[in-house]
Amino acid sequence: MNKQEFTQQVMEAENSLYRVARTLSANESDCEDAVQQAILTAYDKLDNLRNEKFFKTWLTRILINECYKIRRKSGFVISFEDYTADIPSDVKIDNELRDAVFRLPIKLRSVIVLYYIEGYSVEETAYMLKLPQGTVKSRLHKARKLLKTMLDDEI
Amino acid sequence: MQKHDWNKVFDERPEEFHECVKSALAQLPEKEEINMKKSFGKKFAVVVAAVAAISVTAVGAGKIVSMSSGRNMFEVEDTVEKTEEQAKDAGIEINIVDKFDNGYTFKEGYVGDVDHWDDSGNKVATTKNLSATYVLGDASVYLDADQKNDESEYVDYVLEENYDGTDIYTYEWTNKFVPDDYEMTEQDKIDEAEGKVVFSYGSDEVEVNEIKTVKFVKDNTQVTLMDMDSNVDMGELVNMLKTVIDAQ
Numbered sequence: 001m002n003k004q005e006f007t008q009q010v011m012e013a014e015n016s017l018y019r020v021a022r023t024l025s026a027n028e029s030d031c032e033d034a035v036q037q038a039i040l041t042a043y044d045k046l047d048n049l050r051n052e053k054f055f056k057t058w059l060t061r062i063l064i065n066e067c068y069k070i071r072r073k074s075g076f077v078i079s080f081e082d083y084t085a086d087i088p089s090d091v092k093i094d095n096e097l098r099d100a101v102f103r104l105p106i107k108l109r110s111v112i113v114l115y116y117i118e119g120y121s122v123e124e125t126a127y128m129l130k131l132p133q134g135t136v137k138s139r140l141h142k143a144r145k146l147l148k149t150m151l152d153d154e155i
Numbered sequence: 156m157q158k159h160d161w162n163k164v165f166d167e168r169p170e171e172f173h174e175c176v177k178s179a180l181a182q183l184p185e186k187e188e189i190n191m192k193k194s195f196g197k198k199f200a201v202v203v204a205a206v207a208a209i210s211v212t213a214v215g216a217g218k219i220v221s222m223s224s225g226r227n228m229f230e231v232e233d234t235v236e237k238t239e240e241q242a243k244d245a246g247i248e249i250n251i252v253d254k255f256d257n258g259y260t261f262k263e264g265y266v267g268d269v270d271h272w273d274d275s276g277n278k279v280a281t282t283k284n285l286s287a288t289y290v291l292g293d294a295s296v297y298l299d300a301d302q303k304n305d306e307s308e309y310v311d312y313v314l315e316e317n318y319d320g321t322d323i324y325t326y327e328w329t330n331k332f333v334p335d336d337y338e339m340t341e342q343d344k345i346d347e348a349e350g351k352v353v354f355s356y357g358s359d360e361v362e363v364n365e366i367k368t369v370k371f372v373k374d375n376t377q378v379t380l381m382d383m384d385s386n387v388d389m390g391e392l393v394n395m396l397k398t399v400i401d402a403q
Contacts, residue, residue, distance in 0.1 A: 002185075002186065003183055003184075003185050003186060006180075006183070007180045007183075010176065010180060011176070011180075014168060014172075014173065014176055015167070015168050017176075018165070018168035018169075018172050019164075019165045019168075022165065028169060028171065028172065031172060032171065032172055032175040035172070035175060035176060035179070036175055036176075036178070036179040039176065039179040039180060039183075040179060040182070040183075043183050043186075046186075093163050093164070093165075093166055094159050094160050094163035094164060096159065097159040097160070097161070097163065097164055098163075098164045098165070101164055113164075116161045117161050117162070117164055117165070126267070126286070127267065130267065130268050131284075132267075132284040132286055132299045132301055133286050133297055133299065133381075134286075134297060134299045134368070134379055134381050137366070137381065137383070138368075141328070141330065141353065141366065144330070144353065145353050148353075148354060151159065
């Protein structure tokens with residue numbers, strides 16, 4: 001894979017990278033910092049990627065790690081209001097579901113986004129989050145329970 | 156109840172984000188074609204960047220000395236022997252069952268890294284996890300062997316029995332995925348109140364997932380078998396776990 005091919009693959013994954021980064025970041029600025037660093041790191045470590053068809057999953061894993069690094073610097077204490085402060089309300093957005101997702105603890109939010117929104121399998125989600133598959137499944141279960149509770153309460 | 160759409164949680168990526176991505180890509184130097192087909196030995200220390208960075212930092216000299224054998228998707232093994240070897244290399248002492256009496260047969264396995272964090276967001280440990288898949292037709296049962304597991308807050312195991320000196324724990328629940336306008340029956344309400352059934356809304360039709368988990372702990376290694384929607388009942392899953400215990 002040369003630079004041109006790498007660039008093309010990154011651009012194809014751009015929307016997904018944004019959603020994942022936004023899930024784990026306090027604001028748009030942290031999103032941008034994380035994705036920039038992830039791109040640089042991935043390019044530098046490109047020879048670690050054994051099979052090109054796993055590029056997006058592999059890059060997402062790197063991005064998740066960069067998001068965690070930024071979160072650690074900020075102390076992991078980020079309020080729901082801070083998370084959603086610069087997300088504009090939009091008629092095209094399911095604001096109720098969005099708010100419920102962002103109220104989830106980060107451990108649960110990440111599996112929900114990767115599994116339901118990005119469409120990764122349990123195995124892929126486990127790989128990206130560096131978790132056992134059983135843990136991913138139990139977190140999905142817990143997250144669904146919480147979402148159900150929050151969405152019911154909103155009615 | 157309002158119907159919710161997962162595709163409407165996020166808006167399109169902002170233009171600033173797009174510019175940021177373009178800027179990062181523009182900075183990249185040209186490099187020679189990277190041969191991604193070079194072979195990796197089992198003892199090869201190169202892992203995906205996230206794990207490799209941790210190893211390098213720990214050593215301090217830019218030299219990776221610890222084997223983070225890292226990945227599942229890239230190093231999935233299709234034999235018991237290779238999986239056991241990978242597990243033992245990672246410090247997980249477990250004898251893997253090749254085939255259970257009920258026909259479930261080993262399909263594949265891998266060893267990956269698991270990070271553990273404290274409540275302050277500090278990583279306190281990275282341990283190894285073995286995951287193996289057993290199949291019978293289209294059904295699967297999953298085995299995990301973990302050196303440490305901190306998910307107890309999500310799953311309340313119940314002591315089922317003591318088998319040959321080893322405690323066996325079980326946990327099961329029903330996940331019922333229903334349409335937004337689903338009317339709960341009286342039995343539904345009772346089951347939900349008793350914690351037997353968890354309801355999720357948003358499907359087109361009623362979907363029921365039966366999830367069963369059994370586990371034992373030996374020498375600080377937790378071994379679990381999990382089943383989702385196969386024909387395996389809890390008694391059968393417990394018997395499968397006994398076979399795993401007997402194999403150790």
